[in-house]
Amino acid sequence: DVKVTQSSRYLVKRTGEKVFLECVQDMDHENMFWYRQDPGLGLRLIYFSYDVKMKEKGDIPEGYSVSREKKERFSLILESASTNQTSMYLCASSLRDRGSPLHFGNGTRLTVT
């Protein structure tokens, strides 16, 4: 069974802080993704990675960066947190094949004050 683990369930950070969200998957999946979920907006893709050290921007990459140094780990970085980045952040992984289901972690609820 695929397990995607996000390091924190809840985080509270101050405006301007650098924030790291960590995600680890145990199924040797090639693809990893970061989404954010906001009421009325659904899930929006921030960044994804299809291989180690490879990354591509999603639909809302501004204010974020990512790092994938190992296949199983995908980190989301908020360089300087702002209040409009308060959200639920969801990490996912999948096989490379198109149509393969994404497997999600339980999410990190980030509050920026």
Next chain:
Amino acid sequence: DQQVKQNSPSLSVQEGRISILNCDYTNSMFDYFLWYKKYPAEGPTFLISISSIKDKNEDGRFTVFLNKSAKHLSLHIVPSQPGDSAVYFCAASDPGGGATNKLIFGTGTLLAVQP
């Protein structure tokens, strides 16, 4: 510009009856569609998918129908159970993602199944 739309924010159904969740899309090049269920404080879990070369896929109580001419898909849950109460997201595989498996999600529909 929402490419995948779920126009009903919420739906209430009696236990034992059919739940029908709808989803519309704008890009005729989408080649896979997936449905996810999400409980509060948990990540979305995959339910069922359908390829664009099919018009129906069934898995137990869940059936997904695809109408390509109308750019519409629906998820039928029969019979509905209280444990089905959750937010349901439809998603489409983005052909612009090339060889990668990038999904575009709708805004979700909150299903409440009344005992």
